[in-house]
Amino acid sequence: MSSPTAFRMATDGAYTAFKTVNLNGVGGVSYYGGDTGSQLIMGDLTTDNLVRNVEGRNSNFAASNFEFSSDNNQTAGLYGAAYNVIAKANFVLKHINNGVITGAEKNSIEAEVRAIRAMAHFDLVRAYAKIPTQSGDAGNSIGIYYSESFDPTQSGGISRNLTVNQVYDKIIADLQFALNNINVTSADKGRLTKAAIYGLLSRVYLYKGDYNNVISNGQQALGLSPSVTSRSNFTNIWKSTSTDGVLFQVLNSAQENVTVGVAYNQTIGGQIRSEFVVDYNFYNSYASTDIRKSTYFTTGTYSGKTYNNVMKYSTVGGAANVVPIKYLRTAEVVFNMAEAYYKTGNEAQALILLNSIRAERYSPYTPGTETGQALLNAIYNERRLELAFENDRWYTLKRLGLGVQRSGKGHLADGTGTAPIAQTLAASSTKWQWPIPQTAIQQNPDIKQNDGY
Known part of the structure; x- marks a missing residue:
């Protein structure tokens, strides 16, 4: 040094x-x-978002079964x-x-x-x-x-000499130091910037239950990086090199050749063999007018059977499964803030933020008008649709004190086939x-x- x-x-x-x-x-x-224990998939295969494909290699099978x-x-x-x-x-x-x-x-x-x-x-x-x-x-x-x-x-x-609250205090102290001292401009979003630090603080404070700080840090992040990714760019941030709406990503390149997407599937003889496929009910919760459906999924045949494959991390035009990892996006910050506004009694602002995401995902789009519990449910539902396969679902259920309840559907594209062995995990x-x-x-x-x- x-x-x-x-x-x-x-x-x-x-x-x-x-x-x-x-x-x-x-x-x-x-x-x-790698394909075992990767945080690109663990937060989803342990929940109701994914179903194990029994024709795959059984990678991560034990975890998907809560073993x-x-x-x-x-x-x-x-x-x-x-x-x-x-x-x-x-x-x-x-x-x-x-x-x-x-x-x-x-x-x-x-x-x-x-x-x-x-x-x-x-x-x-x-x-x-x-x-x-x-x-x-x-x-x-x-x-x-x-x-x-x-x-x-x-x-x-x-x-393990600290309580959970004490660990969060240390995390926040490190991030606050970073916020006050960082001087980075990174067009590829591969280095942390002030906008990313504000966004990270909004995430940490959401888990801590400090909703006022979720809002204040989220506002700062949006002030520096307001785009939630336009509908026209949404496919490009996953399939090309666009960073519209990305606050921080872990860079990856053909030279490094880290096949992060292999945890989901591999292409063999021109056909997709998936380790895990999207749950049938969850797949059908995406509207046909939702740009995320065509971006995240591909229905295809492997060995004579048809699957709804997760293709979010398949390629950016180069080597298969070699893609950057979107660690934090502005859209998540907006969901953090919408939830925080709701929980601090400002439903109007929560709805405005929620609609700002929906306006860039659906076409045609009619602004939502939900209030009360229906509004909170809509925030949670859109968060699930948006952040699917980004290591969010398990931790959202956990922080809300909810259990896992799977649909009982099988691994094939029509919902038949082999369903997960374990269907529930109690919140307790x-x-x-x-x-x-x-x-x-x-x-x-x-x-x-x-x-x-």
Whole structure:
């Protein structure tokens, strides 16, 4: 770390760690690479959005059946992958005061890596601990270890020593520092910007149940990046290189060739073989006038059977399944704000925001006029339609204290075929908190396992 270039490269390495499949120098499970435990699909295959295709390779089958365990990479993989990202961020912070970079340059680099660190800790705490709004006792329940230093030789003294609320406070502190110091302009949205930090804060505050801060940070994000993605550009942000309405994405390229979409399907002999397909009832909840239906799905035949395939991550015109990952979009911020406005008593503004999304998704479009519970239901429904297969559904159900209720439909395009074995997961189940990997506990015996494992 003896030059500004070295700091830039190390910071870029923290971003890259979100997608690379490489832990401890050997193959491992990452955030988005590979087809087991990828966060591109885990938040949906554990819910009512996806159905396992029995003609696939049975990847992630145990997780889809709620068979979570501490030695299964499907739910345990995020743990190591996220702390790998955090370690790379903390490596930069370890050297940040060595005098090589100073002033605004130093502050902006520190802002980037602290925001990256906050993002990874947030993904950990919402997966492996309770969410503050999930239940009355959630905020004071056991959180996660918040890693703030780089020490690869540390073999003890690591414990889940914070409550959920305390972890959220640290996440917010890192993001607030980033907000006050970041100085990045990134046309490809592959680096965090002030607009992205505001958007991330709107997400964190929504999970925390602090709706006034959801609104205030959301307003700032929209002021800097107001587009929710126009209807004319909507297909392009998934199938081409458009970043309209994207606040932050994990970059991917043909040279890197990280096949993030392989968790959903592969193309064999010109036919699509899916690991998971969209649930029949959910598929039919998309109107024919909704641009998302034709963008997200393709109905096709494989080995003589017809499926409704999820093609959201299939291609941007190059190598199959090699696409950028949209970590945060302005549309999510709008849904965060609409829900927050509703819950603070401003239904009129909630409806305006909801309609701003619907106006860019449906054609023809007539503005909605819902009020009361019907309005809140519409916000939740449109959020599900918009953020499907973006790692949102599991956590939305969890933060709202709701269970999973699947449709009972099968894996074929007409709803017949093999339905998921497990159809329900009660809101009270301990499985909403994923198990800490057994390997992590063996390395750090002070880490407490979650209840039920």
